[in-house]
Amino acid sequence: xxxxxxRAKAQNMPxxxxxxxxxxxDTKSRKEKFSNYLIDISKYVMTGVVIxxxxxxxxxxxxxxxxxxxxxxxTSLGVGIVLTDKKR
Numbered sequence: 001x002x003x004x005x006x007r008a009k010a011q012n013m014p015x016x017x018x019x020x021x022x023x024x025x026d027t028k029s030r031k032e033k034f035s036n037y038l039i040d041i042s043k044y045v046m047t048g049v050v051i052x053x054x055x056x057x058x059x060x061x062x063x064x065x066x067x068x069x070x071x072x073x074x075t076s077l078g079v080g081i082v083l084t085d086k087k088r
Contacts, residue, residue, distance in 0.1 A: 031083055038080030045073040 049069030053062065 035080045035083035038076045038083070042073045042077035042080065045069055045076070049073075 046069070049065060049072075053065050053069070
């Protein structure tokens, strides 16, 4: 059984390339990479800001650092989860 490319070559017809399928795959991979990046940022902020500040004595801005760190961590985690592929 011959492929579409082989049949088109035998009949001297131009070969059709479906660009939309290629672009969708590329866009999907970028979206997935960005979502993974945001989830990683969430983990790093949680580890670096919140947990590290537990070991170091911070004076006046302790609550501000906790709140800001948790806000950034949960926001980037939420956006990363929304951007992931829901079919998996």
